Amino acid sequence: MSQGAMKEAAQEGDRRLPSLDVLFGMHRRMVGIRQFEERVRTDYLARRMPGFTHSYVGEEAVAVGGCAALEPGDLITSTHRGHGHAIAKGVGFPAMMAELYGKLPGACAGRGGSMHIADFSLGMLGANGIVGGGFGLAAGAALAAQFLGNRDLTLCFFGDGAINKGQFHESINFTALRRLPVIFLCENNQFAQYTAIERTTAGALADRGTPFGVPGAEVDGNDVLAVYQAVRTAADRARRGEGPSLIIANTYRFYGHNVGEAVPYRSEADVAERRKRDPIPRYEAWLQAEGLIDAAGCAGVWEEVTREVDESVAFALAAADPDPATAMDDLYASTRAAWSTQ
Ligand SMILES: Cc1ncc(C[n+]2csc(CCOP(=O)(O)OP(=O)(O)O)c2C)c(N)n1
Numbered sequence: 001m002s003q004g005a006m007k008e009a010a011q012e013g014d015r016r017l018p019s020l021d022v023l024f025g026m027h028r029r030m031v032g033i034r035q036f037e038e039r040v041r042t043d044y045l046a047r048r049m050p051g052f053t054h055s056y057v058g059e060e061a062v063a064v065g066g067c068a069a070l071e072p073g074d075l076i077t078s079t080h081r082g083h084g085h086a087i088a089k090g091v092g093f094p095a096m097m098a099e100l101y102g103k104l105p106g107a108c109a110g111r112g113g114s115m116h117i118a119d120f121s122l123g124m125l126g127a128n129g130i131v132g133g134g135f136g137l138a139a140g141a142a143l144a145a146q147f148l149g150n151r152d153l154t155l156c157f158f159g160d161g162a163i164n165k166g167q168f169h170e171s172i173n174f175t176a177l178r179r180l181p182v183i184f185l186c187e188n189n190q191f192a193q194y195t196a197i198e199r200t201t202a203g204a205l206a207d208r209g210t211p212f213g214v215p216g217a218e219v220d221g222n223d224v225l226a227v228y229q230a231v232r233t234a235a236d237r238a239r240r241g242e243g244p245s246l247i248i249a250n251t252y253r254f255y256g257h258n259v260g261e262a263v264p265y266r267s268e269a270d271v272a273e274r275r276k277r278d279p280i281p282r283y284e285a286w287l288q289a290e291g292l293i294d295a296a297g298c299a300g301v302w303e304e305v306t307r308e309v310d311e312s313v314a315f316a317l318a319a320a321d322p323d324p325a326t327a328m329d330d331l332y333a334s335t336r337a338a339w340s341t342q
Pocket residue numbers: 079080081129130131132158159160161162163189191192193257
């Protein structure tokens with residue numbers, strides 16, 4: 001479909017294409033993730049922020065395209081590199097920033113930090129310090145949806161390193177067998193921690209579902225519209241009761257594995273080359289070519305979002321710390337309470 005036709009279809013509210021609201025929302029969310037992550041990096045390197053953190057800069061189109069294709073009741077599981085997923089699913093900057101600063105109004109009352117941000121009310125089932133930890137959660141959430149008979153599906157984000165874990169095969173087997181509504185969305189950022197994918201991974205990633213009868217698609221993960229379309233197709237299949245799909249989104253992380261890492265295993269020239277395919281200017285060029293926004297409009301979004309991120313830091317710094325006396329609260333779910341809601 002030509003870009004002109006796509007714009008027309010979007011304006012007419014074509015079922016398969018994003019509405020104008022979604023198109024603009026995707027731009028704002030991508031810029032939001034970028035500016036949030038850049039500010040986190042600055043504050044973390046200045047040793048103002050506690051904990052440990054992994055930057056999502058460069059991968060924004062995957063989280064944003066994926067979450068934009070979902071319906072409100074749908075769920076996501078995330079990874080150790082989870083800030084972008086949380087923002088794309090609607091967690092606000094103040095709750096995110098306060099959580100990273102370990103403050104009481106944080107998304108998890110300051111107890112989770114960067115790798116454990118969750119907001120069940122938004123369907124964000126949690127970032128995860130365990131590589132591959134989202135697979136079982138996604139399978140379980142989808143089993144619950146099937147059991148309850150609702151239309152909710154679960155979008156499972158994970159990395160190219162995680163696809164080599166046993167839980168991936170266990171989860172894709174189980175969800176295929178039961179035809180559960182899951183989308184496995186692999187963010188292939190070319191590295192698992194410090195090791196390039198060529199040194200760890202055999203075969204084509206998109207074929208990993210083939211033995212289980214699960215269709216695989218490969219998309220340009222720096223093209224937000226391509227990710228959106230792929231997830232819409234997989235979501236339709238899941239809602240028809242046909243089971244899981246696998247999507248490989250090829251992308252690149254612009255910074256090191258974790259913030260503060262020296263990155264000795266790839267050259268600056270490689271990174272500079274990859275930065276030319278930055279998903280945000282690329283999407284802005286498309287929006288502008290379609291006449292949907294001009295350069296000043298784009299600049300306005302950057303300004304507004306940057307101000308919101310700055311305000312979230314001020315909010316976090318002024319917020320109360322959790323009371324150390326409550327450190328052991330909420331460690332275990334009350335099984336009595338859980339069963340009484342059945
Ligand atoms: C079970 C487990 N094994 C190892 C680690 C250490 N570790 C943290 S991130 C990572 C690499 C993950 O690579 P990938 O899945 O490609 O995600 P990316 O970091 O590239 O986003 C590893 C091995 C861990 N956190 N959990």
